[in-house]
Amino acid sequence: MPDDTEVSPAPPTYSEVWETVERLRAWLDANGRRSGEDAVLLRVLKLSEEVGEVAEAVIGAVGQNPRKGESHSWQDVEAELCDVVVTALVALRTLTPDAPEVFAGHLRRVAERSLSGEGRG
Template identity: 55%
Template structure:
């Protein structure tokens, strides 16, 4: 996990050097970038399914997986933008979500 976050920090640092926007705008733009990446993932999944008759099977499931990874990494960069110390709340949130998955659903 530390290697993953180290890579995300490096990517964020590189983006911070390149960004021309004001600090508040950078946070907003990085969140909006998640939506852009999600759109690319949706397009790849649609293409892998061949669900667009005009385009047919324009993508593979490998393409879809790459785009989904881009969504995750983009969200991680956005999460680290306000503070480089956000990895701890990430672990807590992940643990809470995993605990929810292990709770009984109440269905018989």
């Protein structure tokens, strides 16, 4: 009897994530209507748009808008959060070619500060 369980693909490695981020940045550079500082600013501003889509999905998932009801699922919220993460990583890479190191260092500092007990009051 065949197994009907769905096999999830393996998550990407850290280097695969950054390789993909670099490909997306290069694609945006090649196909965007703006370049230079304008492109950087617009990529950072794109984060606000994506965060707004997270809020819209959460409101839809809980049915807060009486006119629309439950218009989104929690899977929609997950997808929108992923869009925020990807957009932020591409924006960071647009700002610096050292984005992987910058991110790793920042994540390490946040974890040390938060997980060491310093943040408890």
